[in-house]
Amino acid sequence: MTVELSPDDATDPGPSPLRNFGNEVMLERTRMNMSRVELGRAVVCGESLVAKIERGDRVPQREFAEGCDQVFPHGNGRFMRLWRIALRYAYPPWFWPYVELEKKATVLRMFNPVVIPGIVQTREYATAILREGRPKGLEDIVTARLDRQQILQRENPPRLWFVLHERVLRNIVGSEQVMRQQLLRLLQIAETLAHRVQIIPDNGRHRGPAGASPFVLMSFDEGADVVHVDGFPRGYVLAEPEDVTDADDAYDLLRALAMPLDESTELINSALKECYS
Template sequence: MAKLLNCARSSISRLEHGEAKLEEKQAAVLDEAWSTGNHFSIMVWYARQGHDPTWFKNFTEFEARAERIHNYDGQLIPALFQTPGYARALLEAGRNASLEDDLKKRMARQKILDRNTPPELWVLLSESVIDIPVGGAGVIKEQLAHLLALSRRPSVFLRIVPKSAGAHEGLDGPFKIITVKQGEVGFVEAPNGGRLVLETAEVRGLKLRFDRIGSVALPVESSRRLIEQLMESFT
């Protein structure tokens, strides 16, 4: 199979263990070689249309092994940067039935930031994310102070996309690109779920999208000043 797909045997192993997904071109090669009547191509098409019920488990497993994360968000502070108060306010607003358990799990994910060699975090946030008083003035001020503290870590690169940037590709929704030792995966968020992106070409497209959004973002120091200004506005 590796010979048919012109790849290493380890790549086939990743497919078998669910760490990678069959690409359209690969499916077409297998269909032709094995005369399947387009079976693999049809299955890939259906798989792309459906919601993966295990998306969150798979995502957090990649996140825990991350060497680098690129993250754009236009709605919420990313989970790795959330304070307990901010996270609790979000979970309460979502009428979460297992709030305390989910809060502990969310906070536990942040342990990767304190590893001996933490992942590099490249984060772009829309200004609208940081000017919504989630949890009230006290909670959001604490959250913004936490953002400032994290932004001063050598492994964190935080920039704000100002409202003055106008229309940009980030308005289509939040997404992430996670780099692990074996390669890169993407994650595109959606209401009540999300989708892992394992196809190389699509992940490359997400990275280009991140760079284009970054082209209209404020520099790091200007981003910090904007966060400080917003902190002062909450009383």
């Protein structure tokens, strides 16, 4: 996921929403006769990061936009509105439809045989996973991934149901400390009444639908379910009824192969103690 930037003058708001955001920050800052150092102190970041954001070289974090709305007079939420548009630059075009659907979903049923789903990844785990792909703009991609987790903080968050392979708990991503913090986060989800986490035990045999890729079944208050399949080089959304039915059947089979909820939680605890204590 690469942030594409135009070589045009950074003060021109036309090339991209990302540059437009940075231009508005620079205009307000200079209007207040405020240095980049002073703005950085006010929004809790460094001078160099302020400069990169003003040039359109970095996707700002949500906290930066919120801070600008507080620091600059008459912000009235303008920087958060601009930020939501600029955030698109941290996603590849093919992924944005999934992000929009994810925001509207009431239930997310996820299967992943390789990693813990991005919707509950810690910053360190997400950074370690994404770094392996040698992407440009790593910090921007991590910022975008973590911001998706805001849907879990809303008044009526979506319900999560994860089916994961046991190797997800034991394959080290980043470091043992990174894994410990990530499994504690997964355990928190497993122990939340609204959510479900089931683990498919690793008994040395293949279990589950042949060639099953990571996928998400999304349900909504209104409208039919849809499926997002995580593939290479890009994921894709399926909305045809027969495709959704096939995914639903596959998910039912995966849940049947997985351990019950309580036993899955115990297995997460065991992995924490055995591997990352």
